Amino acid sequence: xxxxxxxxxxxxxxxxxxxxxxxxxxxxxxxxxxxxxxxxxxxxxxxxxxxxxxxxxxxxxxxxxxxxxxxxxxxxxxxxxxxxxxxxxxxxxxxxxxxxxxxxxxxxxxxxxxxxxxxxxxxxxxxxxxxxxxxxxxxxxxxxxxxxxxxxxxxxxxxxxxxxxxxxxxxxxxxxxxxxxxxxxxxxxxxxxxxxxxxxxxxxxxxxxxxxxxxxxxxxxxxxxxxxxxxxxxxxxxxxxxxxxxxxxxxxxxxxxxxxxxxxxxxxxxxxxxxxxxxxxxxxxxxxxxxxxxxxxxxxxxxxxxxxxxxxxxxxxxxxxxxxxxxxxxxxxxxxxxxxxxxxxxxxxxxxxxxxxxxxxxxxxxxxxxxxxxxxxxxxxxxxxxxxxxxxxxxxxxxxxxxxxxxxxxxxxxxxxxxxxxxxxxxxxxxxxxxxxxxxxxxxxxxxxxxxxxxxxxxxxxxxxxxxxxxxxxxxxxxxxxxxxxxxxxxxxxxxxxxxxxxxxxxxxxxxxxxxxxxxxxxxxxxxxxxxxxxxxxxxxxxxxxxxxxxxxxxxxxxxxxxxxxxxxxxxxxxxxxxxxxxxxxxxxxxxxxxxxxxxxxxxxxxxxxxxxxxxxxxxxxxxxxxxxxxxxxxxxxxxxxxxxxxxxxxxxxxxxxxxxxxxxxxxxxxxxxxxxxxxxxxxxxxxxxxxxxxxxxxxx
Ligand code: ADP
Ligand code: MG
Numbered sequence: 001x002x003x004x005x006x007x008x009x010x011x012x013x014x015x016x017x018x019x020x021x022x023x024x025x026x027x028x029x030x031x032x033x034x035x036x037x038x039x040x041x042x043x044x045x046x047x048x049x050x051x052x053x054x055x056x057x058x059x060x061x062x063x064x065x066x067x068x069x070x071x072x073x074x075x076x077x078x079x080x081x082x083x084x085x086x087x088x089x090x091x092x093x094x095x096x097x098x099x100x101x102x103x104x105x106x107x108x109x110x111x112x113x114x115x116x117x118x119x120x121x122x123x124x125x126x127x128x129x130x131x132x133x134x135x136x137x138x139x140x141x142x143x144x145x146x147x148x149x150x151x152x153x154x155x156x157x158x159x160x161x162x163x164x165x166x167x168x169x170x171x172x173x174x175x176x177x178x179x180x181x182x183x184x185x186x187x188x189x190x191x192x193x194x195x196x197x198x199x200x201x202x203x204x205x206x207x208x209x210x211x212x213x214x215x216x217x218x219x220x221x222x223x224x225x226x227x228x229x230x231x232x233x234x235x236x237x238x239x240x241x242x243x244x245x246x247x248x249x250x251x252x253x254x255x256x257x258x259x260x261x262x263x264x265x266x267x268x269x270x271x272x273x274x275x276x277x278x279x280x281x282x283x284x285x286x287x288x289x290x291x292x293x294x295x296x297x298x299x300x301x302x303x304x305x306x307x308x309x310x311x312x313x314x315x316x317x318x319x320x321x322x323x324x325x326x327x328x329x330x331x332x333x334x335x336x337x338x339x340x341x342x343x344x345x346x347x348x349x350x351x352x353x354x355x356x357x358x359x360x361x362x363x364x365x366x367x368x369x370x371x372x373x374x375x376x377x378x379x380x381x382x383x384x385x386x387x388x389x390x391x392x393x394x395x396x397x398x399x400x401x402x403x404x405x406x407x408x409x410x411x412x413x414x415x416x417x418x419x420x421x422x423x424x425x426x427x428x429x430x431x432x433x434x435x436x437x438x439x440x441x442x443x444x445x446x447x448x449x450x451x452x453x454x455x456x457x458x459x460x461x462x463x464x465x466x467x468x469x470x471x472x473x474x475x476x477x478x479x480x481x482x483x484x485x486x487x488x489x490x491x492x493x494x495x496x497x498x499x500x501x502x503x504x505x506x507x508x509x510x511x512x513x514x515x516x517x518x519x520x521x522x523x524x525x526x527x528x529x530x531x532x533x534x535x536x537x538x539x540x541x542x543x544x545x546x547x548x549x550x551x552x553x554x555x556x557x558x559x560x561x562x563x564x565x566x567x568x569x570x571x572x573x574x575x576x577x578x579x580x581x582x583x584x585x586x587x588x589x590x591x592x593x594x595x596x597x598x599x600x601x602x603x604x605x606x607x608x609x610x611x612x613x614x615x616x617x618x619x620x621x622x623x624x625x626x627x628x629x630x631x632x633x634x635x636x637x638x639x640x641x642x643x644x645x646x647x648x649x650x651x652x653x654x655x656x657x658x659x660x661x662x663x664x665x666x667x668x669x670x671x672x673x674x675x676x677x678x679x680x681x682x683x684x685x686x687x688x689x690x691x692x693x694x695x696x697x698x699x700x701x
Contacts, residue, residue, distance in 0.1 A: 019109060019116045019133070028110040035108060038066030040219050044074055047217060051075070051157070055181055056195045056214035060204035062221025063375065064336035064382050067198050068092075068161055069105055072134050075157050075196075081133035083116075086156040086191070091139040093167040095121040096296045097334040100303055102126070102136040109134075122473050123502070123569045139169035144473060146176060147423045151183055153190040162334060163207060164199040166407035166435075172417055174210065175433045176424065200333045201371060203404075210435050224381040226343075230394040238346035241391045243271050245344050246324055247278040249389075250289050256341025256386070257310055257323040259331055259379055263350045263365045265504075268293045268326045275324055288314055288321035294335075295328045297504045299561060306337055332375050336382070343380040343388040345373060347396075351405070353651075354412050356441045358625045359449075359609075360649040361413045369405045373397065407436050414438055414446035415476050419455060422462045423470035452609060452675055453480050468580050472573070474498065481606035482573065483582060488602035492586040493535055493594060495577065497603075499570035500534040501647065501659070506562045507537070509634070517557040527638035529661040531603055531647075532596055538566060601671075604663045607645040608672040612657060613686035614642050620657070622649075623676075623686055632656040642689070643668065665693040 017024050035041070040061070050057045061067050072090045075081070081088045092098040102119035111117055118127025120137040127135050137145075139160070146152055158177070163170055177195055184193035197207050197214075208216045235241040242260050249258055262268050272291045279289035288311045294303060311321030325337055329349045349368050354361040368376075373390065380386025390397065418429065426432055429443060450456040453476055455466030462470075469479035478498050485494035500506060509517040524540060526532035537556075541563050544552045553560035577584065587595040612620035612629055618640070620629045631637055632650060637660050647659035668676050669690060678694065681687050 017110050019111050024110050027107075031108050035066070035070065038070060039221055040066035040070045043217070043219050047071065048074060048078055050215050050217055051194055051196060054194075054215055055185070055192065056177075056197065056211045058204055058207045058211065058214050058216045059196060059198045059219065060216060061198070061200070061219025062223060063200045063333045063378065064338075065219045065221050067219060068097075068101055068334075069108065071196065071198065072136075072159055073105060073109065075159070076134045080156045080194070082156075083133055084130050085154075087132055087154055088134050088157045088159065089142060089155050090134070090136050090159040090161055091142050091170065091173065092136055092334065093139055093162050093165045093170060094296065094330055094334055095138055096294075096298075096303060096330055097162075098136045098138050099126075099300055100335060103300070103304070105134065105136070123565070123572050139167055139173055143169050143173055143176070143420055146173075146180075147420060147470060150424055151180055151190055152193065155193060156191065157194040157196065159196045159198060161198045162200070163197045164201040164203050165333070166405075166409070168408040168412050168417060171407060171409045171435055172421070174435060176426075178211075178433050179426070200375065206435070223378060224383070224385040226377050226381040226386045226388050228377060229387065229389045230397065231391055232393065234393060234396065235346070235391045238348060238391055239267050239271055242326075242344050242346050243274045243278065245389050245391065246271075246275050247282075249342050249344075250279060250286070250322055250324075251282065253342065253387070255320050255322065256384075257325070257337070257339040258342040258344065259337065259340045260324065260326045260344040261329065261331070261346065261349070261376055262326055263328065263348050265293075265295045265297060268295055268328070271326050272324075275326070284314075287319045289324060290321065291324045291326065293326050294331060296330070297561070306335075310339060329372075331379065332372060336379075338383065340379050340382065341384065341386040343376055343386065344391065345376045345388060346391040347373065347401070352408060352411050354442065356413075356439065356445045358622070358627050358649075359413070359445060360627075360651065362649065362651045364651065367401055369402045370397065371404045373401065409434065409436055409438050412438075412442075413449075414442050415449045418443065418446040419450060419466065419470050419476055422450075422456065423467065427460070449609065450476060452672075453477065453606070455480070468582075471580060472576060474502070477606050477609075478502075481602060482577070483580070484605055485602045486583045486585050488587070488598045488605070489585050490587040490595070490599050490602050491577070491582060491584050492588070493599050494602055495570055495573050495584070496538050497531050497535050497599075499566045499573060500538045500563070501531075502569045503562045503566045504559065506534065506559050506566065507634070508557045508559050510557075513557075520555070520557040521636070523556070525636040526596060527636065528596060528641070529600060529603075530635050530637065530659045531661050532594070532599055533636050534659075535594070535599070538563065542567075600661055600663060601667055603661050604645060604667045605671050607647070607661075608663075608668055608675055610647070610649075611643060611645045611663065611668065613684075613689065614640050614644075615685055620644065621684065621686065622657075624682065626682065626684065627655060629655045629657045631660055632658040634658065635660050637662065665689050666696070669693045669697055 310323035377388035646657035
């Protein structure tokens with residue numbers, strides 16, 4: 001470690017950047033000054049020593065102490081990575097965090113993003129096999145890499161960051177690393193693999209004991225007291241209350257930036273707008289207020305803006321301006337924004353919820369835990385004493401909030417994970433070393449789904465189809481749809497549909513011009529299918545010359561960023577299809593029209609487990625799970641067809657099914673007799689209809 005220290009200080013005082021061979025820029029030196037102030041620097045040699053003498057090290061430290069941006073750099077600087085041979089990888093639960101931190105670290109190291117420092121997120125790989133020594137990637141992508149490289153042979157160190165978040169992929173990775181580490185001891189074929197598990201909360205002891213007593217290092221944090229305020233009464237509308245509080249702070253409180261936590265893009269954009277209007281109303285004499293949103297689908301250039309320092313005073317000697325960042329959970333622990341003194345916490349975030357009984361996984365706005373609330377308030381005390389405004393009552397904090405959020409693995413459908421683990425050769429899921437094992441019913445549901453889809457045989461072994469499905473970075477149903485689409489002569493169309501479904505909603509419907517937006521969408525509508533409507537919009541976009549596309553999207557209420565990323569997704573999927581020998585064929589006739597029947601058959605062939613049947617009284621009932629559902633108002637489906645398949649079950653005020661396609665009883669009994677098996681079918685109107693279909697099928701022969 002002494003040697004490490006020596007190399008480090010040598011590097012820090014040298015004027016030549018060892019990664020580029022060029023002199024450091026002046027920006028490098030100025031950033032270095034701020035970096036050296038971070039608490040992790042005190043702790044550099046202790047960390048490097050612990051890593052040198054242990055295979056696993058657990059690091060716990062206050063958010064903002066420099067763990068994510070500095071620790072991976074310490075490791076590459078002392079030589080854990082060799083360009084073209086081994087790399088240091090650092091996982092992040094969120095895509096935004098992976099891309100934004102990679103950009104920051106590239107800046108700190110004074111190197112090009114995508115060369116020395118890179119990142120990999122689903123459908124986007126900005127790294128280089130020859131020169132990348134440090135790569136930030138989502139935990140899900142590392143899991144994917146493990147499928148083709150089970151020993152993670154190109155990694156010398158894996159930093160599992162934000163482990164306290166307990167995402168599904170991080171939990172699975174931890175279990176996987178427990179199996180990989182003994183095979184990557186010193187002297188093994190690919191050399192020793194080190195793991196650094198980083199966590200922001202006190203839960204670190206839980207990790208320590210899971211990793212059989214790995215050393216636990218605590219980064220000394222520095223935080224200032226944060227005064228907490230609660231509301232006297234519950235707030236009816238938390239977005240409104242958050243806006244009001246932000247304006248109030250700007251009017252009445254001393255200098256310091258504001259961080260507001262909301263749950264998603266729409267809410268955040270709305271709040272930003274209203275805060276801007278509120279600040280305008282205060283007139284030109286009030287200090288300037290700038291407002292920045294932060295959420296995952298925001299383009300990187302805009303995400304970066306949150307780090308712009310607050311504006312100065314309007315007049316020399318006047319009060320300084322203020323910055324407000326309105327963010328999703330990402331600012332809770334993943335990203336640290338300096339200068340925050342006030343935090344507004346309405347107490348909600350979007351969380352994944354899975355109900356195995358009805359097989360529905362949804363993102364619901366749900367109350368956060370007390371642990372999250374504490375993290376959020378902590379963000380106000382990084383640089384000096386701060387204030388946190390909780391928009392709920394103190395009683396509610398103690399009585400209604402859970403102490404911690406359940407790990408995601410207890411709230412997710414497991415089909416994807418089970419397929420991944422099977423591909424990794426882990427057959428005994430019951431004895432896999434999960435930190436918190438998933439509910440048996442959830443595992444059963446996953447195995448059942450994969451068996452119905454033909455990915456696993458009746459013994460639970462992976463089939464050829466299953467192996468192919470595991471290669472695609474998609475949900476099992478979409479993977480199957482894509483793989484089987486050539487049988488229906490429409491793989492060109494299905495890959496477009498899958499790409500358009502893998503990105504944020506491409507149809508926009510701003511409240512103030514809803515009617516115009518609906519009319520624009522109607523041009524693409526296919527009355528039998530929302531999926532084909534997506535396809536039509538996407539195909540129309542591809543025919544517009546590149547330089548006119550932005551305008552075209554604007555005119556047609558299409559989200560241009562979304563549809564452009566759909567193009568990228570499509571490109572990647574087509575590459576994988578080529579690799580898997582899945583032919584690209586089209587059902588488009590010489591008149592340019594699609595054979596929509598075959599497209600709907602291809603959809604049915606993969607989606608038959610998500611089908612609903614029209615009841616005599618007018619609503620739909622989902623097959624087997626018997627949930628009453630309604631067509632979502634955004635659906636372009638004409639009338640009320642007897643059978644529909646759906647992509648998404650949206651649990652809101654009403655149970656809606658979204659992205660819907662008309663299907664036929666005849667297709668269902670043809671394609672999935674093992675699922676629509678009358679002997680095991682609950683009595684219902686759909687069953688009567690299926691009985692008729694089977695009779696017709698017999699007659700057809
Ligand atoms: P931790 O992982 O311990 O929470 P980080 O390494 O994420 O801490 O953050 C360390 C510091 O780096 C913080 O002060 C943060 O504000 C700063 N930082 C991170 N990204 C950027 C960026 N893009 N621009 C400016 N400062 C940044
Ligand atoms: Mg961090």
